[in-house]
Amino acid sequence: MPEPMSPVSFPSTFLWGAATSAYQIEGAVREDGRTPSIWDTFAHTPGKTAGGDHGDVAVDHYHRYRDDVALMAGLGLGAYRFSVSWSRVQPTGRGPAVQRGLDFYRRLVDELLAKGIKPAVTLYHWDLPQELEDAGGWPERDTAYRFAEYAQIVGEALGDRVEQWITLNEPWCSAFLGYGSGVHAPGRTEPVATLRAAHHLNLAHGLGAKALRSVMPARNTVALSLNSSTVRPLTQDAADLAAARKIDDLANGIFHGPILHGAYPESLFTATRQLTDWSYVQDGDLATINQPLDALGLNYYTPALVSAAGPDHTGPRADGHGASEHSPWPAADDVLFHQPPGERTAMGWSIDPTGLYDLIMRYEREVPGLPLYITENGAAYDDKPDAEGRVHDPERIAYLHGHLAEVRRAIADGADVRGYFLWSLLDNFEWAYGYEKRFGAVYVDYTTLERTPKSSAHWYGKAARTGTLPEVDEVF
Ligand code: FCB
Numbered sequence: 493m494p495e496p497m498s499p500v501s502f503p504s505t506f507l508w509g510a511a512t513s514a515y516q517i518e519g520a521v522r523e524d525g526r527t528p529s530i531w532d533t534f535a536h537t538p539g540k541t542a543g544g545d546h547g548d549v550a551v552d553h554y555h556r557y558r559d560d561v562a563l564m565a566g567l568g569l570g571a572y573r574f575s576v577s578w579s580r581v582q583p584t585g586r587g588p589a590v591q592r593g594l595d596f597y598r599r600l601v602d603e604l605l606a607k608g609i610k611p612a613v614t615l616y617h618w619d620l621p622q623e624l625e626d627a628g629g630w631p632e633r634d635t636a637y638r639f640a641e642y643a644q645i646v647g648e649a650l651g652d653r654v655e656q657w658i659t660l661n662e663p664w665c666s667a668f669l670g671y672g673s674g675v676h677a678p679g680r681t682e683p684v685a686t687l688r689a690a691h692h693l694n695l696a697h698g699l700g701a702k703a704l705r706s707v708m709p710a711r712n713t714v715a716l717s718l719n720s721s722t723v724r725p726l727t728q729d730a731a732d733l734a735a736a737r738k739i740d741d742l743a744n745g746i747f748h749g750p751i752l753h754g755a756y757p758e759s760l761f762t763a764t765r766q767l768t769d770w771s772y773v774q775d776g777d778l779a780t781i782n783q784p785l786d787a788l789g790l791n792y793y794t795p796a797l798v799s800a801a802g803p804d805h806t807g808p809r810a811d812g813h814g815a816s817e818h819s820p821w822p823a824a825d826d827v828l829f830h831q832p833p834g835e836r837t838a839m840g841w842s843i844d845p846t847g848l849y850d851l852i853m854r855y856e857r858e859v860p861g862l863p864l865y866i867t868e869n870g871a872a873y874d875d876k877p878d879a880e881g882r883v884h885d886p887e888r889i890a891y892l893h894g895h896l897a898e899v900r901r902a903i904a905d906g907a908d909v910r911g912y913f914l915w916s917l918l919d920n921f922e923w924a925y926g927y928e929k930r931f932g933a934v935y936v937d938y939t940t941l942e943r944t945p946k947s948s949a950h951w952y953g954k955a956a957r958t959g960t961l962p963e964v965d966e967v968f
Pocket of ligand 1: 922
């Protein structure tokens with residue numbers, strides 16, 4: 493029997509969490525044997541990040557993790573999604589593990605468990621060890637095998653105490669922003685390398701899932717987090733529908749085709765034939781990639797609105813994570829991206845909670861019976877402390893309320909959504925935007941590194957403790 497729900501209350505088993513990633517918060521980049529990742533190199537390359545910002549100190553979570561866990565416990569959160577820094581654990585991307593690196597994550601997990609917070613580990617949130625990029629990076633097949641080895645090391649070290657595992661975070665960004673538009677590390681702008689990287693990330697997911705399962709207790713779950721796009725056509729004209737279909741293949745089908753269904757969409761091959769023959773997809777790869785999943789993680793911020801480009805158009809430039817001369821989308825010069833109408837966050841991303849509902853229901857139809865988690869959702873705003881040092885962020889509360897209400901509507905309509913992870917616990921290093929964009933529910937003063945929960949943290953904490961969304965205008 494499904495549990496009865498009032499308009500704003502969630503099932504009692506629903507997991508209320510927050511998410512972060514290693515390079516964005518840890519700092520301590522040269523401690524305990526860690527070596528540079530592609531993000532260290534990229535952020536220290538002039539002109540790549542706003543203000544030349546980098547993650548050398550970030551919010552110093554490496555040294556302050558106990559305080560950060562205490563903060564979460566104080567708010568009443570039930571789960572915490574964080575990522576492991578590959579170059580802390582296996583500095584050259586191959587060979588034996590560094591125990592001091594693993595010990596940090598053992599301590600963090602023990603601290604979480606002691607406070608009753610469920611850890612969810614992401615193995616790869618974009619920070620490839622630099623030595624592996626020097627050997628060719630994700631466009632090279634060997635990187636997938638290196639990832640499997642790393643997955644096994646972390647699975648062995650933490651599998652006894654972490655039940656929820658995520659292989660990759662948003663492989664679209666790793667491939668299309670890292671090797672296509674170049675706004676993310678390693679900053680390459682090579683359309684064919686983008687597609688090769690996507691395939692090898694898929695392979696890494698499959699090999700990594702197998703490696704995890706070979707060393708972990710069977711009760712543990714394996715998933716991955718996709719930033720699947722809700723792609724909307726500007727009109728219902730055939731040309732615009734075709735444009736939306738192409739972007740849907742390049743944003744979604746390229747990952748969930750092989751991962752969830754064991755095949756790339758034929759239309760993806762057709763659309764990219766001018767660039768590549770896909771001969772790097774070797775016999776057996778699709779079966780390896782198509783591992784059974786225990787759950788799927790969806791990261792959602794904003795939908796995409798596309799149309800066919802007119803004859804004078806020189807190519808799409810929109811990609812959400814930074815501007816570039818180079819399009820992230822290979823073979824899509826005939827597609828135009830539009831700014832959807834309505835309100836936007838400080839990232840310029842339009843606010844559309846129904847896009848999250850549509851995404852959930854799409855996967856519910858496409859992979860019925862596969863539990864879903866919203867592994868990221870949130871918004872950046874220009875938060876500032878008031879005279880008393882309090883940080884009021886009513887826009888973020890409205891954003892969270894709107895999106896959580898759509899999650900609840902999807903559950904009411906039969907979707908099996910098991911949990912939600914707010915992005916992000918803390919203000920942090922927002923990639924190419926440096927520290928300019930604040931996504932945290934907790935404000936960080938970047939001079940003192942002092943943490944101050946914003947009103948949205950209190951609002952979300954109450955939702956987590958009660959399983960019911962407070963009113964948007966409740967005062968905290
Ligand atoms: C997602 C990333 C995350 C953060 C948010 C705003 O694409 O996974 O690290 O940058 O966007």
